[in-house]
Amino acid sequence: MKIAYIATEKLPVPAIRGGAIQIYISSVAAIIGTKHDVTVFSIQHEELENQEKRGNVRYIRFDEKNYLSSVISQLQQEKYDVIHLCNRPLWVKAVKEATPESKIVLSVHNEMFTFEKLSDEEGKKCLNLVSKVVTVSDYIGSTITNRFPFAKSKVNTVYSGVDLDAFQPPWTSRGSNTRENIRSELGLSNRKVILFVGRLSKVKGPHILLQALPSIKKEHPNVTMVFIGSKWFGDDQVNNYVKHLYTLGAMYQENVMFIKFVKPVDIPKLFAMSEVFVCSSQWQEPLARVHYEAMAAGLPIITSKRGGNPEVINEGKNGFVVEQFEDPESYASLINSLLSDSNKRERLGRNGREKVEKEFSWNNVENNLMRVYNEANSN
Known part of the structure; x- marks a missing residue:
């Protein structure tokens, strides 16, 4: 089968500047490429x-200013059986016109089918032209089918995945060594580490965790809350919100650490150094890929009841879902209970690792996508 992946115009593939979509494309393309003819289109870097x-x-990369037209021109020169277009429903019409015999599979990673982003007519046109739609969570699937019920038969949830070898839990020798090395390097050897990984944006809720810190510090004076990320992928410039976070953090200099943008290849060791992973999203998160990474690293997860996040949590087994997601004390009480009980942390971490091995390897994603591609081709 000849397959093309079209990334968005935001970030390059492979994910040298980060990005969940970019990690997704490069990871599945590498596996599928061992059995099929695969081309990836992305922007230049x-x-x-x-x-x-x-x-x-x-890999074929184009200037971002003329990205779509350049991709269209390339598609007109060679035929693909399946074109996997990421997160751009409004591009479907142009892609289909360029290569009418190809089957288009649209993957949706965010709420791209809202009234603000496309009209009823545009949504119907897109969904009629695609053979299949794959979404990163049931939640994102529902944002499409609630508005366009006729498309239910085309919409499938295909959860994302994680590199199981890159992330090693602390009970393995590699994980233990990585943990000791990075904690020593960062001066965290005798600290209890709470980890946040994500954009430093209000919708991600890092300010909520900083507001929870006094209650956590009271029970665990040797706690350090580590925030990894910047205001945008690969962009370490400081905006007003990030300044606000730095100001809050400065009140607890011994208990807060900010680490700016980290290349994806360096992320696993930072998970390895931690006791607990927290996702405090305040918006309707599609399903943040950091959940898979935390499970792969053998960490218990505390996440907000927003969007698709709860779909990968078995309550009390591999983590906890915070119902009162705007309340700092709701996070603090769960964090305190985990920091106080190393056996519970390990039990949840092991359950998470077992779950991610069974359900969220890149091989699983590849199998699920190939099933969709084959169905698309048979229609």
């Missing part, structure tokens, strides 16, 4: 060649 082959996968 100074660190990447405009055309290259990585393993069995061909």
